[in-house]
Structure formats: C-alpha cells, structure tokens
Amino acid sequence: xxxxxxxxxxxxxxxxxxxxxxxxxxxxxxxxxxxxxxxxxxxxxxxxxxxxxxxxxxxxxxxxxxxxxxxxxxxxxxxxxxxxxxxxxxxxxxxxxxxxxxxxxxxxxxxxxxxxxxxxxxxxxxxxxxxxxxxxxxxxxxxxxxxxxxxxxxxxxxxxxxxxxxxxxxxxxxxxxxxxxxxxxxxxxxxxxxxxxxxxxxxxxxxxxxxxxxxxxxxxxxxxxxxxxxxxxxxxxxxxxxxxxx
Numbered sequence: 001x002x003x004x005x006x007x008x009x010x011x012x013x014x015x016x017x018x019x020x021x022x023x024x025x026x027x028x029x030x031x032x033x034x035x036x037x038x039x040x041x042x043x044x045x046x047x048x049x050x051x052x053x054x055x056x057x058x059x060x061x062x063x064x065x066x067x068x069x070x071x072x073x074x075x076x077x078x079x080x081x082x083x084x085x086x087x088x089x090x091x092x093x094x095x096x097x098x099x100x101x102x103x104x105x106x107x108x109x110x111x112x113x114x115x116x117x118x119x120x121x122x123x124x125x126x127x128x129x130x131x132x133x134x135x136x137x138x139x140x141x142x143x144x145x146x147x148x149x150x151x152x153x154x155x156x157x158x159x160x161x162x163x164x165x166x167x168x169x170x171x172x173x174x175x176x177x178x179x180x181x182x183x184x185x186x187x188x189x190x191x192x193x194x195x196x197x198x199x200x201x202x203x204x205x206x207x208x209x210x211x212x213x214x215x216x217x218x219x220x221x222x223x224x225x226x227x228x229x230x231x232x233x234x235x236x237x238x239x240x241x242x243x244x245x246x
Contacts (some may be wrong), residue, residue, distance in 0.1 A: 004068040006159045006190040007031045007053070007178065012062035014048055022048040023059065024214040030207075032067075032158070035185045037205030038194045039238060045214040046194040047087070050076075050161050054084055065157055080108060083157035085148045087164040087194075093137035097128055097147055100136055101154050108155035115154070122150040126180065142173040149180060159190040166200065178204060198235035208234065210241045217241050 007030040014023040022045050030036050041045050051057035053064055055075055064071035064078075071078035091100060098119055105115035123129045126146040131139065136147060145165065152160060162181065166174040174197075181204060185191050195201055201208055202222055209219035218241050219224060222234050229236045 003032060005029045005065070006034065006067060007192070008063075008065040009049075009053070010056060010061050010063045012049070012052060012064065014052060014057060014059045022214050023052065023062075025062070026211075026214070026216055027218075028209060028216060030159075031189065032190050033185075033188050034190055035204055035206045036190075036192045037208040038192060038196075038203040038211060039201055039208060039234075040194075040211035041242060044211045046211060048193075048214075049211070050084065050163055050194070053161070054079060054082055080155065081158045083152035083160040084154070084159070084164055085145075085152045085162050087167055088149065089141075089144050090246060091136040091144060091147060091151075096133050096135055097139070098123065098132040100147060101151055104151045106153045110155055118154055118156070119150075122153060126150050142169060142176070145169065145173075145177060146180070149177075153184075157189075159192065160184065162191060164191045164194055164196065164197070166197065174200070198233070198238060202234045210238065212242050 007028070009026060009028045012023050012026040015021050016227070034227065038046050038049065048057055052059045053071055055071065066078040066081045069078035069081065101119040101122065102115050105118065106130070109161055110118065121130055128146055128150065131143060136144065139147065142233065168178055175242065181191065191201060193205060205222070207219065208225060210217045220228065225237045226232065229237045229240050231240060
C-alpha cells in the first residue's frame with residue numbers, strides 16, 4: 001500500500017508586489033516520519049515556502065497537499081495537520097504559559113478537557129510545569145522557545161515546521177532543544193527544519209534540500225549530497241551548491 005506523503009508540493013510559485021520572485025516552481029515531497037532540513041541563505045524562499053503551506057502567503061500557482069489534503073481548497077483540514085514554531089518569538093505577554101497552550105488548543109477546536117490533559121502532558125515534557133502560571137514575558141529566551149514548541153504541538157499535528165528554532169540561543173540551550181526535537185521525531189512526528197546552522201542540519205536531518213533563489217538546487221541525504229559534490233561536510237556542500245547557484 002502506497003504511503004501518502006506528509007507534504008507534497010508541486011510547481012509552487014510566488015511573486016511579491018514589486019516583482020520579487022520568492023518561489024520559482026518549487027516541487028518537493030516529504031514522507032511521513034521524516035526529519036527534513038531546508039537550507040538556504042536569507043531571501044532564498046524558506047519562510048515564503050512555509051508561509052504558503054500554512055496559508056499566510058497565497059501562492060500564484062502550484063499545489064500543496066498535507067497528508068493528502070489540499071492546503072488551498074481544503075485549508076481547514078490541511079492546517080489542522082500542521083504545527084509551526086516560527087523564528088520570531090510571538091507569544092502574548094499577557095498570557096501565562098498554560099493559558100498560551102489552552103488558547104491555541106481552542107483555536108483548533110480541541111475540547112477543553114482534552115486540551116487541559118494535553119497541556120499538562122506538554123508542560124511536563126518540556127520542563128515547564130513549574131512555570132505554568134508565569135506570564136510569558138517573564139521567561140528566559142530558552143523557556144520561550146520551549147513554550148512555542150509546546151504550543152505548536154497542542155493540537156497534535158502530523159507535521160511540525162521549525163523555522164530557525166535555535167536562532168539566537170546559546171550552545172548549551174541549542175543542544176537541549178536538539179534533544180527535544182529528536183524525541184518528537186522518534187515518536188513518529190514529521191519535522192521540517194529550516195536552519196542557518198550546518199551542524200544542526202548534519203546532526204538532526206535524515207534528508208536535506210538546498211534552496212536558492214526560490215528554487216530547490218539539490219536534495220538528498222547528507223551522505224548522498226557529500227558524495228555527489230565531492231565534499232566532506234554538509235557545510236562544504238552548501239558552499240558549493242549555493243555559490244554555483246548564485
């Protein structure tokens with residue numbers, strides 16, 4: 001029996017006012033349970049790609065399917081399958097940690113009792129139980145990242161997008177967050193990670209796509225990409241592919 005891809009994008013194109021071509025016929029399929037990395041420089045199209053999938057940006061053309069649901073025509077069902085932890089911290093400073101999780105669950109129609117159970121589970125999992133009544137603006141940067149991860153998981157999505165999840169955090173916290181992310185993936189969650197950190201992609205991702213100028217320049221496992229480009233690391237692959245494409 002053929003598996004339905006967690007994400008299937010075909011010929012996705014997006015041009016912003018002023019003529020900036022952000023996505024240039026991007027096609028990509030990601031299988032369920034995969035830890036997938038999307039690497040590229042600033043302005044390569046990574047954030048536009050994610051925004052198109054979660055309906056924050058409307059593509060000019062192309063198709064998006066999330067576990068078989070059309071993300072444009074059947075947006076509500078498709079969006080229900082997606083969790084997003086954005087690069088920028090966007091927590092409501094007037095809400096407590098627990099309220100942040102419960103409000104998010106309500107947005108997705110999760111029943112109150114189930115939402116409270118799920119919140120308790122995630123607070124425990126992310127080491128936030130003793131912070132449940134703290135307002136989010138009083139938390140450290142690392143704690144805020146954990147809250148954002150927990151919030152993205154409150155409606156039990158099938159695929160999680162992490163947009164630069166460790167940007168601006170110290171090395172110790174980065175390794176701690178890696179541990180959380182690995183655990184989520186081992187539990188069967190499909191993860192799509194965008195990152196500037198080559199070590200992060202090499203350490204976490206089963207498969208990687210390199211995006212440049214709104215196009216997928218290459219994709220494969222880290223080993224495949226290194227062999228294909230005669231490189232000894234994903235960083236060397238990145239420099240060769242992105243430089244050649246620029």
